[in-house]
Amino acid sequence: MALDHPTYNKPSSVEIAAAVCIGVGCLITLSICLGITWSLDDEVLLALRNSNDLGLPLGPVWFSQAMVVMTNLGSSLVTGLLAVIAVSLLLIAAAFRQAIFIALAFAGAELLGNGIKPLIGRLRPDIVPHLVEASGESFPSGHSTLSSAVYLGLALLWSSRIASRNGRFACMTMAIFVTGLVGFSRIFLGVHFPSDVIGGWALGAGWTLLAWRFLAPGSSTKSGTLNR
Numbered sequence: 001m002a003l004d005h006p007t008y009n010k011p012s013s014v015e016i017a018a019a020v021c022i023g024v025g026c027l028i029t030l031s032i033c034l035g036i037t038w039s040l041d042d043e044v045l046l047a048l049r050n051s052n053d054l055g056l057p058l059g060p061v062w063f064s065q066a067m068v069v070m071t072n073l074g075s076s077l078v079t080g081l082l083a084v085i086a087v088s089l090l091l092i093a094a095a096f097r098q099a100i101f102i103a104l105a106f107a108g109a110e111l112l113g114n115g116i117k118p119l120i121g122r123l124r125p126d127i128v129p130h131l132v133e134a135s136g137e138s139f140p141s142g143h144s145t146l147s148s149a150v151y152l153g154l155a156l157l158w159s160s161r162i163a164s165r166n167g168r169f170a171c172m173t174m175a176i177f178v179t180g181l182v183g184f185s186r187i188f189l190g191v192h193f194p195s196d197v198i199g200g201w202a203l204g205a206g207w208t209l210l211a212w213r214f215l216a217p218g219s220s221t222k223s224g225t226l227n228r
Contacts, residue, residue, distance in 0.1 A: 021206030074143030109149030144200030
């Protein structure tokens with residue numbers, strides 16, 4: 001008598017990416033909880049400052065001003081406003097599933113960042129003067145968490161509606177570029193360690209990819225695949 005073998009669904013690229021991001025975020029979080037430090041954290045912060053005056057960042061004045069503008073793109077105000085606009089347009093278009101996805105991407109990242117900060121209690125860098133005002137705990141970087149979650153979420157949603165492969169690639173590249181600049185600006189301005197930013201990127205992206213796995217257009221919780 002023939003035996004029925006259980007079917008195995010190969011993990012999708014979204015599931016793999018989500019697992020990697022969440023794994024990296026959890027690994028960094030655990031290492032910080034255990035008191036593990038990286039010399040690279042301080043070295044990068046010092047490398048971005050004038051060795052004769054740590055209060056002066058490298059580069060021309062306009063670059064420092066540009067970093068202040070870029071860092072605001074990861075704020076709760078800006079990412080929240082973008083999320084509200086996107087959700088409103090999606091609701092008007094009766095795209096309720098996608099609206100829930102964007103709302104979860106923002107709200108989840110906000111709660112994730114603010115929830116972890118007091119639990120870890122990591123102090124902000126004091127090895128260099130801060131170039132902008134920043135309060136609260138350091139890990140994870142809230143700006144990095146929000147930007148990776150929201151901009152990646154918007155890019156996933158937009159690219160799912162683009163037929164051209166080049167168009168989808170450009171959309172994702174732009175989201176990664178903006179998210180990268182936001183994170184770099186937090187380090188450049190001296191308000192976060194590089195590990196704060198990397199951890200924030202990983203947690204924010206992991207959360208959004210996990211939400212996309214279940215809420216993407218045509219997604220199936222049974223098959224483990226995303227049907228376009």
